[in-house]
Amino acid sequence: MKRFFSVNDVPNLDNLIKQARQLKQQPLAQQHLGKGKTIGLVFLNSSLRTRISTVKAAQNLGLESIVLNVTQDSWNWEFNDGTIMNGNTVEHIKDAARVLSTYCDIIGIRCFAGLQDKAEDTSEKVYMLFETYATVPVISLESATLHPLQSLADCISIAEHSAKNSFPKVVLSWAPHIKALPQAVANSFAQWMHKMPCELVVTHPEGYELDPKFTGNAAIEYNQQKALENADFVYVKNWSSFNNYGKILPVEEDWMLTNNKLRISNNAKIMHCLPVRRNLEVSDEVLDSANSLIYEQANNRTYAAQVVLQNILTHAT
Amino acid sequence: MKRFFSVNDVPNLDNLIKQARQLKQQPLAQQHLGKGKTIGLVFLNSSLRTRISTVKAAQNLGLESIVLNVTQDSWNWEFNDGTIMNGNTVEHIKDAARVLSTYCDIIGIRCFAGLQDKAEDTSEKVYMLFETYATVPVISLESATLHPLQSLADCISIAEHSAKNSFPKVVLSWAPHIKALPQAVANSFAQWMHKMPCELVVTHPEGYELDPKFTGNAAIEYNQQKALENADFVYVKNWSSFNNYGKILPVEEDWMLTNNKLRISNNAKIMHCLPVRRNLEVSDEVLDSANSLIYEQANNRTYAAQVVLQNILTHAT
Amino acid sequence: MKRFFSVNDVPNLDNLIKQARQLKQQPLAQQHLGKGKTIGLVFLNSSLRTRISTVKAAQNLGLESIVLNVTQDSWNWEFNDGTIMNGNTVEHIKDAARVLSTYCDIIGIRCFAGLQDKAEDTSEKVYMLFETYATVPVISLESATLHPLQSLADCISIAEHSAKNSFPKVVLSWAPHIKALPQAVANSFAQWMHKMPCELVVTHPEGYELDPKFTGNAAIEYNQQKALENADFVYVKNWSSFNNYGKILPVEEDWMLTNNKLRISNNAKIMHCLPVRRNLEVSDEVLDSANSLIYEQANNRTYAAQVVLQNILTHAT
Numbered sequence: 022m023k024r025f026f027s028v029n030d031v032p033n034l035d036n037l038i039k040q041a042r043q044l045k046q047q048p049l050a051q052q053h054l055g056k057g058k059t060i061g062l063v064f065l066n067s068s069l070r071t072r073i074s075t076v077k078a079a080q081n082l083g084l085e086s087i088v089l090n091v092t093q094d095s096w097n098w099e100f101n102d103g104t105i106m107n108g109n110t111v112e113h114i115k116d117a118a119r120v121l122s123t124y125c126d127i128i129g130i131r132c133f134a135g136l137q138d139k140a141e142d143t144s145e146k147v148y149m150l151f152e153t154y155a156t157v158p159v160i161s162l163e164s165a166t167l168h169p170l171q172s173l174a175d176c177i178s179i180a181e182h183s184a185k186n187s188f189p190k191v192v193l194s195w196a197p198h199i200k201a202l203p204q205a206v207a208n209s210f211a212q213w214m215h216k217m218p219c220e221l222v223v224t225h226p227e228g229y230e231l232d233p234k235f236t237g238n239a240a241i242e243y244n245q246q247k248a249l250e251n252a253d254f255v256y257v258k259n260w261s262s263f264n265n266y267g268k269i270l271p272v273e274e275d276w277m278l279t280n281n282k283l284r285i286s287n288n289a290k291i292m293h294c295l296p297v298r299r300n301l302e303v304s305d306e307v308l309d310s311a312n313s314l315i316y317e318q319a320n321n322r323t324y325a326a327q328v329v330l331q332n333i334l335t336h337a338t
Numbered sequence: 339m340k341r342f343f344s345v346n347d348v349p350n351l352d353n354l355i356k357q358a359r360q361l362k363q364q365p366l367a368q369q370h371l372g373k374g375k376t377i378g379l380v381f382l383n384s385s386l387r388t389r390i391s392t393v394k395a396a397q398n399l400g401l402e403s404i405v406l407n408v409t410q411d412s413w414n415w416e417f418n419d420g421t422i423m424n425g426n427t428v429e430h431i432k433d434a435a436r437v438l439s440t441y442c443d444i445i446g447i448r449c450f451a452g453l454q455d456k457a458e459d460t461s462e463k464v465y466m467l468f469e470t471y472a473t474v475p476v477i478s479l480e481s482a483t484l485h486p487l488q489s490l491a492d493c494i495s496i497a498e499h500s501a502k503n504s505f506p507k508v509v510l511s512w513a514p515h516i517k518a519l520p521q522a523v524a525n526s527f528a529q530w531m532h533k534m535p536c537e538l539v540v541t542h543p544e545g546y547e548l549d550p551k552f553t554g555n556a557a558i559e560y561n562q563q564k565a566l567e568n569a570d571f572v573y574v575k576n577w578s579s580f581n582n583y584g585k586i587l588p589v590e591e592d593w594m595l596t597n598n599k600l601r602i603s604n605n606a607k608i609m610h611c612l613p614v615r616r617n618l619e620v621s622d623e624v625l626d627s628a629n630s631l632i633y634e635q636a637n638n639r640t641y642a643a644q645v646v647l648q649n650i651l652t653h654a655t
Numbered sequence: 656m657k658r659f660f661s662v663n664d665v666p667n668l669d670n671l672i673k674q675a676r677q678l679k680q681q682p683l684a685q686q687h688l689g690k691g692k693t694i695g696l697v698f699l700n701s702s703l704r705t706r707i708s709t710v711k712a713a714q715n716l717g718l719e720s721i722v723l724n725v726t727q728d729s730w731n732w733e734f735n736d737g738t739i740m741n742g743n744t745v746e747h748i749k750d751a752a753r754v755l756s757t758y759c760d761i762i763g764i765r766c767f768a769g770l771q772d773k774a775e776d777t778s779e780k781v782y783m784l785f786e787t788y789a790t791v792p793v794i795s796l797e798s799a800t801l802h803p804l805q806s807l808a809d810c811i812s813i814a815e816h817s818a819k820n821s822f823p824k825v826v827l828s829w830a831p832h833i834k835a836l837p838q839a840v841a842n843s844f845a846q847w848m849h850k851m852p853c854e855l856v857v858t859h860p861e862g863y864e865l866d867p868k869f870t871g872n873a874a875i876e877y878n879q880q881k882a883l884e885n886a887d888f889v890y891v892k893n894w895s896s897f898n899n900y901g902k903i904l905p906v907e908e909d910w911m912l913t914n915n916k917l918r919i920s921n922n923a924k925i926m927h928c929l930p931v932r933r934n935l936e937v938s939d940e941v942l943d944s945a946n947s948l949i950y951e952q953a954n955n956r957t958y959a960a961q962v963v964l965q966n967i968l969t970h971a972t
Binding site: 049069070074076077080081199295296298301315319323 | 374376378402408413416419420421422423424425428429430433434436437440441442
Binding site for chain 1: 682683686703704707708710711714715833929930931932933934935939949950953954957
């Protein structure tokens, strides 16, 4: 593996999950791989889980981490070629990427969707330009449209809770929120599920359709209750409208996931990438039930990051 | 030791001080203990000495540190169970504590008193809830009412400057300040001194009485000069009123510690946890005298943190 | 070497450059030197390249880094002796320096010119006081008037691109900018070039004369085109006026460096410390040409820092 932007960079997902589960058993077994090497973690947006789990994964591999918490204000990048930089951009992304490449052996970058300009977000301008100019492998710590480390951790969690040769029904269920959030986690989850042995159903109010580039041929079901029927895994997540880009649309029904709604499921496991707005997105009873995988997902973030870094360090798959 | 919130978590203070003084001689002797392990340092309030000394202590033990500088604004925790989180809290403390526990083997947390709500501060709501939900050992990096790592460093400093089998007179002397500060350092010092072989006298203007839960049977003396008589150690510190909670009360006398005031002492050693407002809390002549222990106290912060971490890593005392 | 504030702390620059180029070949060969030791990096101003390259250099030497990103607002130091600290300063620089010295074996400090008070900046008040009170070696991460780690990296880059026993013509060329920048990089470059086997010419609009303390007997040429004639290296950098302290003066000619202007040079190599305002200071065609050394300079920052730290750790030269 030489980059990690989406599931398309994974030659064999089944193998990658197996590797991750193996190193989870012996996280320090490959400490020599990172010896004398450095990963730079560039956060254009704030991060908690991703930062800590990736630093932890790096530590497990003997890899040094240097974290750059930059806001787009304080280190405002120029993206356009040929611009006369007499405005508020202080460094061209080509220089930033090239310079960081001199200090780091791998660079992770987080660059959220701004949710203002659909074309800019869907083009993944920041990530793609950064990767173009960087001279070392780049991994996504969540980009405008995707969050592949989260999705890989989710795949590991689903694999851990699926019987061999099973074909579970996985439901991605939209949840209420008070803020307009990116679609990245949901897009990414859909994209990775298409590579997993499962049936994916996406349920959300009308108007919240995700980019079909990521949902592909997954069933879209506007009736949440119907979608939950016989579900084996329910992934709860809020996102803002893609069609009415970045907007929160009025929703009449109550989309919060509750135990009552889950009675129709196949004793479904519950997933959420966290942080979760309790009793708004999902009820306490669901999150704190024995079927909740939320802390296991968080824990698997470490091994998702570690298996990706390990593959990049060994240039193998 | 499985937690470190107060002196009550220390089975044998005399032993702990001896261990600290031993490892001060050979700080790198136990580097294997932390191998492959991580301490998470969560700062809900800013920190300089505590952060650096704890990171240094962790390094000495071969333990990796991950620092989280979070402000209560940017990562506003929900504390109440069952709340519908549709307001300004973004993550429930139970999820924060559980998730951090998946990445860290030990968690240190700093959560100052807000000085607005006496009941909330005295209940140590934040620390206690965090510890309740965490699944790994938690240590205090200063909580609403106590600062045990500072107090342990202070005990080490006093032990280093006390003759064997002596019973020094230790005076905790209130000092002027321009801001309303928590009582944590003073409370904690009093609490730890009760476990040390010494006589503790607390002196302050009327109205600045500390919580008797911590001062216990220590003598309270409103006349600073009288308190300083024959003192062997004088610990200077400002705090805001506990009874008139969080307030700065008008004080007529000059409570700044000077050499002149100390003439009546037994050539007392001077202590302060730093940072100190020079010539407001204590005069330069006192702080820069040969009797000043302020930099030794700062240095002992490393060994206080290290002996605590070492004990937690070995689950012994 | 026991400090690193300017080229005057380097007994033999030629040797230092040779050492740096050697360790660039084997950056991990001296990992034992930093074992169990810590460098504290105190940033009173923001930093990207300097922070990452110095942390990387420390890692290469097995030295732990603790970074302190402090703004002068949040940790406002008192500089004057005897002041009654009842204002907005929260800690005396003497206490800050002494305390940090207890936790760190080496301290790096960045303290930019404020560009408001010429006397204060030229006296290097912050750096000098900090060093006075520190009890461990101090290195500059850019001070009010000098940026020696940048200059050392620049010397390494020039040495790498100079024929043996050559005596290149080096031109320091002022560039346009929209902000008032310190003179530190330019001063420092001039000062170091005087110790290099080269001819230094400084070119800038009238009114932008640097402090003659640093430019010494270098030729000053107000005609940029004339200065560039036969140049082997051209170092581009903006700075604000020294005589009209900290001001941006009106400049009529276009001082941006272009290929057209360089035709008269001796196929000159182009240097810039970065970040660079493209097409304002220097044109894209120049920066992206084969003659551009800008990324090599950035890369050499690591080895400049590493050779300095190595010399301090070994107390040798």
